[in-house]
Amino acid sequence: MNKSKEKCYLPSDNSNVKIIHLVFTRFMMEFFNENGFPKKMYEKDYIPNGIRVMEKYLFPSLLNQNCMDFIWILLLGNKANITYIKSLINVNECLKHELVYQKDIKNYVKKISKGFDILITTRIDYDDLIYYDAVNDIRKQINMNKPLLLHGYNRGVIYYESNNKYYDFYYGSYNNSGTMSIFFSLINILSATKDTYTILDFGDHRYIRKKLLREYKLYGIKRLNYEPAIFDSGDPKYIHVRQKYSGSYNKTNGYPKYSNNNNFNLARFFGIKCYNKHKISNLLSDWQFKNK
Numbered sequence: 001m002n003k004s005k006e007k008c009y010l011p012s013d014n015s016n017v018k019i020i021h022l023v024f025t026r027f028m029m030e031f032f033n034e035n036g037f038p039k040k041m042y043e044k045d046y047i048p049n050g051i052r053v054m055e056k057y058l059f060p061s062l063l064n065q066n067c068m069d070f071i072w073i074l075l076l077g078n079k080a081n082i083t084y085i086k087s088l089i090n091v092n093e094c095l096k097h098e099l100v101y102q103k104d105i106k107n108y109v110k111k112i113s114k115g116f117d118i119l120i121t122t123r124i125d126y127d128d129l130i131y132y133d134a135v136n137d138i139r140k141q142i143n144m145n146k147p148l149l150l151h152g153y154n155r156g157v158i159y160y161e162s163n164n165k166y167y168d169f170y171y172g173s174y175n176n177s178g179t180m181s182i183f184f185s186l187i188n189i190l191s192a193t194k195d196t197y198t199i200l201d202f203g204d205h206r207y208i209r210k211k212l213l214r215e216y217k218l219y220g221i222k223r224l225n226y227e228p229a230i231f232d233s234g235d236p237k238y239i240h241v242r243q244k245y246s247g248s249y250n251k252t253n254g255y256p257k258y259s260n261n262n263n264f265n266l267a268r269f270f271g272i273k274c275y276n277k278h279k280i281s282n283l284l285s286d287w288q289f290k291n292k
Contacts, residue, residue: 008067009136014144020113021070021120021135024105024200025058027085028077051088053243054126061129061239063092064270067136070122071112072097075105075200110196118142121198122185129239130183132271137237138185141230147192150208152184153238154231157264161244166264169240182238184208236264 010019027050062072074089076082078101091097100108113119120138124130134153141151158169186199202208 009139017117019118020116023122028080119188127241131237147189149187150229156236156238
């Protein structure tokens, strides 16, 4: 873990600041019902499939980060059986992690961030992957003069398990809002905001930037000096997995009308140095990709 921390980026003028980074993954949350998921969120077939997807896709991408100085938090719906979920998940010991109920998250963040100068919170769903230097990308945006700052990517790849193919996927063009993003993060300079606001306080995807612009006065800042969002426009930085699942809520009804991305290179996505070469090589064998 110490070796990984040495790879974490920090501007020289901020070398003495203390940073805590929390990465949230929402699972078994009641709000999913609004997005076509079944009313019975706790059916036994949903849970193992979700964990399968996490372990196959999300975990390798988190474990392969150049900077491992973060805590992964599985955020559970309040009715979930946390003991049962813990018994099913096989989390690598190098991935610092916690399982927390939705109702407890505010108190948890307030307690764990005490004594830190900067609170970074990130949201990534259980069916997403992120490229190898994503955590460092966020840290490079730290500016002590900007109390609140959003960071995210708008270009990625969508992968369909049902046909083992991938396509260009542009969250950033969603409703022309430019705010739909994987690995969306909030950098909070705690000394300026005087509160532990997280990315979870701003709603879902497209509403985040709009809510921040509208309600910034809630943060006790007379003049908000921030960049509302920084989006990447280069190579794909995330992969969204459409899982092969027998349930009715997530069947694939046709494929997206995006051009096939023949230049996508999964090996480069994971970086030259893989945290667990065995797991990464197994994952690579499941994908179609073109080496450059």
